[in-house]
Amino acid sequence: MSPDTFDAIIIGAGQAGPSLAGRLNDAGMKVAIIERHLVGGTCVNTGCKPTKTLVASAYAAHTARRGSEYGFTIGGPIEIDMRAVAARARKIILDSRAGNESWLAGMSNVELIRGHARFIASHTIAVGERELTAPLIFVNVGGRANIPNAPGVGEVPLLTNTDIVALEKLPRHLVVVGGSYIGLEFAQMYRRFGSEVTIVERSDRLIAREDPDVSDEIRAILEREGVTIRLGADCIGFERRGDEIAVSVNCESNNAPVIGSHVLMAVGRRPNTDDLGLDKAGIDTDGQGYITVDDRLQTNIPGVYALGDCNGRGAFTHTAYNDFEIVAANLLDGEDRTVDQRIVGYALYIDPPLARVGMTDAAAEKSGRRLLFSKRPMSRVGRAVEKGESQGFMKIVADADTRQILGAAILGTGGDEAIHGVLDMMHAGQTIDTFRWALPIHPTVSELLPTLLLDLKNRGS
Template sequence: MPQYDAIVIGSGQAGNPLSQKLADRGWAVALIEREHLGGTCVNTGCTPTKTMIASAQVAHYARNADKWGVRAGEVRVDLSGVVARKDRVVEQWRSGQERKVQERKALHLYRGHARFIGPHQVRVGEEVLESERIFIDTGTRPDIPLLEGLGGVDSLDNASIMRLTEVPDHLLVLGGGYVGLEFGQMFRRFGSRVTIVHRAQQLLPREDADVAGSLQHALEGEGLRFVLGATTTRAEKQDGQVALTVEAGGTTETVRGSHLLVATGRRPNTDDLGLQDAGVQTDRRGFIRVNSRLETSVPGVWALGDVKGGPAFTHISFNDYQIVYANLNEGKALTTDNRLVPYAVFTDPQLGRVGLTEKEARAAGRRLKVGTIPMAWVARAIERDETAGLMKLVVDADTDRILGAAILATEGGELVQILHAVMLAGAPYTLLKGAIYIHPTLAEGFWTLMEQVKPVD
């Protein structure tokens, strides 16, 4: 039975860097991966989707070139070419990961499915590996809802939709979260009609209504249709199309399309890991229970990334790796407590977010100052003719520290990182009023935003 200093199950954005860094310290490490190195982010998540979003943005600019005084002519999207470009970018990252693993003699890659047969024993194919330290980074997969008739229709998920080589005539999207919105706008820009059916009364229900409403307005301006507050009761084939029976606003309607994307959430890849044989506890949905140090119920077993639940972002997975590695090898006592997590929705305009929303801050009983400006007040946005969206800041009225921010704008995810840094420094928002901003830039809008921060009831 091969003995290792560490076994890492899954090569996502926590498992991959952790296995490499431990090997660099001289640990004998077994890395187990049943599919491609890099996990969801590299293969079916961040990398391919943002690559295709870039192609969709080019199509959007070309189709609207007249707005900038440019005559582009007829725009035709070659989806097979878009997919080929996406595949090249994915392969570039994937092969880079393969090379990094192969370069490390102390790192042994096992191809296959891992299953616990004891607290510190894992079977891969015919081999049984053993270690006192095991790290689980198996991620998640699409969670397909129990919807009558869904099994009888051809549906797509976030991976299979990126293998299409012809633009759908009419894409139905079940779910209005990050995945549904990003793919919905992408395929609208490729040339599809798009209808998004969403259970909640507003898009992105966690966000403030003014932020979500501004994004919805921008997307509707591009021709996306939304059915909100909707309960979908049935899916079926009708005359060669997919038909969804939807109840919303006291009425029932049938929504028809040529293709259906199911984007209703994710579930953990834990049901076939043999966790019960190891004694590793999960919650009712199958996510692995961990403490603030990412330790499971079994000593010497950790869970990192999406498989443990919580914010499902690549940067959280990477931070999980940083915490575990530092605690193991640098004598630190880092935890996940009070992590300040920025995130983005890669629509256009892009939503960059950090900290509390206004409604969350109000619910916490804070005395607040709030400032909001439309992007139409920002010179650079006007010059680019990209004025959709807004900037919003939520401030603690007693300390003048930033509690949260939403930047719905071109490259909102980049802009919000400035506010994230100010929050990490514990500095008051007034620090940004005294800054000198390059003119003309989108960040220059922060000065105007700070001027609008006022106490609210």
């Protein structure tokens, strides 16, 4: 049986896959897009869409509890209907997934194939009994939650992000193992829904990749809401205690385990590359299973590309989408775009959110440059005060000689939107002297950015 021939094969219908299929379809190419599970990938089904929907529900409940601060009362305690909360998230998932499926169905040159794709040669894919071949192959298989090999892992029920977004029961006590982005969002969310929440983190601070002042402020924000935080957890393990789960934390000191009704594992993610037959194609991976790509996202096999979470060059929906943009621009538009041209921003969606772009202060200091720093509490931002949401701060670090912005963080209300003013100026290669004369709208969080730039000084000043 000879393989079915296509101009391009896309493995995975996550963030990059359908968009790439659309561009290739418009170019008149015959395309197969293969999906073994849910169209839309992590973002639509178990990541951004449902998670931020749940964050919005938790924010509404939290704001309602603070009604007296805004001059109103609700006439009784807030009651959370987790079935209704989960149903709202599920509807948004299903609507988004259906939209992607309809979009693909409307592409005249694209065939959506359901099943598990695996390489049987460098440019040949098997899906069940069917074989497909194409000169261009794009791997967009995403990632999944990492479950470490800790004592008792296989003996107790553990939740991942996939499980918890569908939870219809409010946990009595949610234990979150992992003090980074996914874990912190769910920790605050479920505390606001009414669960007792404990975060267990191996490091000596939360989100250790960030600067210490960011970690410390986020810890303070969560603890003010009643989240318990156990850091320096050097002895994490799990044991059944009747209907509940005991999570060990420390071997030497404070060795009392945390007893929870539910445990969320949020200790990172791993790529979905272990069952693709990459060895049959001769495609290189690194020690963690990420597909090795060059700056144009091509693997070591000509004509085979890897996009999104599986290539280790970005862990966000927006970087996956930008991978598609780079590949499409290079293959279809005659451009020469590379991954190293992009400036990546990201956000942590606790409340208030943390938005980041470029270098941390610590990374900038290690670079050996002469630096300028500026920092301002959100309590001095009129918009934050007016909203009654003045926790956090904003800060910028710049190169004293080139006058280029190196990095920025906004931990505060609206920070996830305001950071784009900084990101866009960095992308355009503009200096702080140009940015300083921007005229932002009042009253916004962004209006403080020019003032923040005017306050830039060296550390000793």
